[in-house]
Amino acid sequence: MSRRLASTAGAVGYPLAGLAAILAVWHLMSAGGVVPSFLLPTPGRVMQAIWQAATDGTLARHLPPTLQATLIGYGFGALAALVLAALVAEFKTAERFLLLHLIAIQSIPKVSIAPLVFLWMGFDIEGKILLVALICFFPVFANALSGFRAADPNLIDLMRAAGASRGHMFLQVKLPTAASQIFAGLEVAVAFALIGCVVMEFVGSTRGMGFVIQDTSNTFNLPLTFGAVIVLGLIGVAGNALVRLARRGVLFWEAGGRGQHG
Amino acid sequence: MQAVPDATTPASAGGGDAASHLAIEGVRLVYDTSRGPLVALDGLDLQVGRREFVSVLGPSGCGKSTLLKLVTGLLPPSAGRITLAGAAVRGPRPDVGIVFQQPTLLPWRNVLNNVLVPIRARGASVRAHRDKALELLKLVKLDAFARHYPHELSGGMQQRVGIARGLVHDPALLLMDEPFAALDAMTRETMMDELQQIWMSTPTSILFITHSIPEAVYLSDRVAVMGPRPGRIVETVAVDLPRPRGLETMADPRFIELTTHLRSLFREMPEAEA
Ligand SMILES: Nc1ncnc2c1ncn2[C@@H]1O[C@H](COP(=O)(O)OP(=O)(O)O)[C@@H](O)[C@H]1O
């Protein structure tokens, strides 16, 4: 019990100590004049700016649009990825039609089409959702596809011999087999989603955390620029934690040990 | 050494019917590979009688797993015919059970539901087969673990779940592909005994693949020896040891005679690895 307590303390303690060290170096660089403080405000100034933004309505105005577009885009992107990965994995025709093009699109940096999306859809939420969905699509698609294809061939044989339908085999074997990799993709997609949303807000927007960052850096209100970046980071961490939590709930059989099909 | 034991005897010592239950005749299988056609099996003949236990013994790569795939109907032979229970095998046959070297269970299903996998797969009534599944779990001594998940079981226990699953739909034939090869030596010996009991208490014929000579002799009514690729049966040896077999069987002079004879067959084989 005490050993477990000690290891929990360690799990929290080491990252905390690391954070303290980073803050200390940051503070010293800024306060000590290594970097001019108007370019690198001290951590204290940044905290103050975050607090002010939280109380004066700045966050209330700009955080929800970012969160909303990120979440909706993430959902659409992930869903589309799962459906297309399933089609490509299951149907040779779908693979022939789609796979090459998807791989080609995958190699385009998605943020590079942000100006186009802006021209098509304006600075409303639709454009943000589109870019977020597009950028979330690929990590989920690639992971899901490789997961669907990782199903144990013996298990597939057993199911086929027993007369299982394709749908049954997909739902009972392939989808659960892929679940672990799908979650890995979903985790990566959280960070991607925020990138997509913020970039769209850079390109053209009057609301959202991306707008705050651009606006405050233009006016040299760098404490709030840093503050907004930190808030985005925290959202990313929270999103990641949520996905991990969901993973642990869904993939209960992973806790006891892998190597099942070893 | 004494005269060669009744080699190439088609009759079985364990009571297989004269009319064979599974008949494989002149089967040939050619795989299309990137390096051209690969003849895995050629001119393979093998019979298994009703309730008979037949082992196929052969070096790795000689085509044993390929043979099983043909019997399940998942892979059509390039030539020759296979009949099971009076009907030609064309396409997947739900009346065979399969047990692999790895347990190959669904990690997200408990033991009982893993046993019921073939029932769900063909859309049969789970309710109607529940008792059968539980009875089989009792037979493999896992009735206390019905609600456990595979990752909570040892390798031997997982493999026993696989055997129960292979039998749940009362298959005409149980195919076992080196089912004990991944287990440690101790577990392996217990499993051999348990399999003998399971086979004796169910009406199933078993086609058992192995590359262990003592295992084949201990378990089988007949041992069919496969030669290196392209695989075919080079000799069939009837095992006339009384059942049930036990520890003392392995010390029986006849057991030793049979295993020695089989070993000598592999000695003579080119590039044999068994
Ligand atoms: N799907 C396949 N495609 C091409 N060659 C295969 C395939 N499956 C097996 N083989 C080849 O056929 C031969 C027999 O394989 P297998 O039946 O697995 O042998 P065994 O089970 O006796 O070890 C081997 O040389 C193997 O490489």
Ligand SMILES: [Mg+2]
């Ligand atoms: Mg094999």
